[in-house]
Amino acid sequence: MSWMDLAVQMSPQLVAWRRHLHQYPELSFQEYRTQEYVMDALSSLGLKPQPLGQTGVVADIGEGPRGVAVRADIDALPLQEESSYEFRSQNAGVMHACGHDGHTAMLLGVAALLSNQGPHLPGRVRVMFQPAEEKIPGGARMLIEEGVLDNIDRVLGLHLSSDLPTGQVGTRVGPATANADQFTITIEGKGGHGAKPEQAVDPVVVAAELVLGLQSIVSRNITSRHAAVLTIGTLHSGSNFNIIASRATLTGTVRTFWMEDRQLIKSRMQTVVEHVCSAHGAVGTLNYLEGYPSVVNSPQETEMAGNVISRMLGQGALVHPEALMAGEDFAYYLQECPGTFLSLGCRNPGVGAQYPHHHPQFTLDEAALPTGTAILSAVALEFLTMTSPTP
Numbered sequence: 001m002s003w004m005d006l007a008v009q010m011s012p013q014l015v016a017w018r019r020h021l022h023q024y025p026e027l028s029f030q031e032y033r034t035q036e037y038v039m040d041a042l043s044s045l046g047l048k049p050q051p052l053g054q055t056g057v058v059a060d061i062g063e064g065p066r067g068v069a070v071r072a073d074i075d076a077l078p079l080q081e082e083s084s085y086e087f088r089s090q091n092a093g094v095m096h097a098c099g100h101d102g103h104t105a106m107l108l109g110v111a112a113l114l115s116n117q118g119p120h121l122p123g124r125v126r127v128m129f130q131p132a133e134e135k136i137p138g139g140a141r142m143l144i145e146e147g148v149l150d151n152i153d154r155v156l157g158l159h160l161s162s163d164l165p166t167g168q169v170g171t172r173v174g175p176a177t178a179n180a181d182q183f184t185i186t187i188e189g190k191g192g193h194g195a196k197p198e199q200a201v202d203p204v205v206v207a208a209e210l211v212l213g214l215q216s217i218v219s220r221n222i223t224s225r226h227a228a229v230l231t232i233g234t235l236h237s238g239s240n241f242n243i244i245a246s247r248a249t250l251t252g253t254v255r256t257f258w259m260e261d262r263q264l265i266k267s268r269m270q271t272v273v274e275h276v277c278s279a280h281g282a283v284g285t286l287n288y289l290e291g292y293p294s295v296v297n298s299p300q301e302t303e304m305a306g307n308v309i310s311r312m313l314g315q316g317a318l319v320h321p322e323a324l325m326a327g328e329d330f331a332y333y334l335q336e337c338p339g340t341f342l343s344l345g346c347r348n349p350g351v352g353a354q355y356p357h358h359h360p361q362f363t364l365d366e367a368a369l370p371t372g373t374a375i376l377s378a379v380a381l382e383f384l385t386m387t388s389p390t391p
């Protein structure tokens, strides 16, 4: 039987796992019940799961010098679900609104399919159930520090995508998600009476100039062939109409795909903040927090995954979506090992799956679950046949 047939046969179990997880979502680094559930499910498959990274789980299937790690993220979001499904969230204010319940169920499916292969596996497949993808600094780095990639040659993961219809799978060579950074700018002026600006340094005027000055960084410093975004999300200052405030605070985000663009924007921001503020007699401070780096898929592994997918699902199923401006901590695994991160279509208005990720009515088409399980299994095994990457 093909991987797809085996996974379809397993559909009721995949749906049951996903719905249980959906009912009991947990926030980043609080996934204790999820951890226990995953440990139990893996143990019942005859595997020896280990807790890792506080609330994560890892297990190895098969033996041999070569190893492929397949990852699912397991955390939910602080959001109140607005749906009437029987299996809707039972935890008030917490919801699996990004599809990580599906990711976890599919990886359990991979563990089930591959553990049935027993000694026939051409190497080791490590299933990694990672906590806290939704919250910077994320669980991936913690798992790596605890050794999750020891003796691993390649990494594989996927994200369900409401941008793609069920049945389609997306691959992309190179950057697939953005460097997703945050910043806070504080402008220290000098407060005073609204009628006597000559005695004050007005941070509101400085802030206004700064917003415009910062907007020219992307348009004037980044090559037009690269995408980048700088957004000021908040601007706070003042307490009354006739008072000149003493301070203004701005926060925002910077999204880039290339490390050199990220560094350039960061350093240009530093200069603009410092000099615009000092030109007005104010003091500006930039606090720039680097978020998840860009997911950069390796060419060889991504092409190989694409070939497996077209072979399994037909040529038309394979698509190459635009890179996303969102962040994803799978990036850290790819900084250590070659591999690829796939997009699995799960949009189907026929079953209510038409809302974007992070929406209170988000749901996924469960018909995508066997497809994801089959693809992850088949691509992982294909990776095991590749020679070791050159360091």
Ligand code: NI
Pocket: 098, 099, 100, 133, 159
């Ligand atoms: Ni997500």
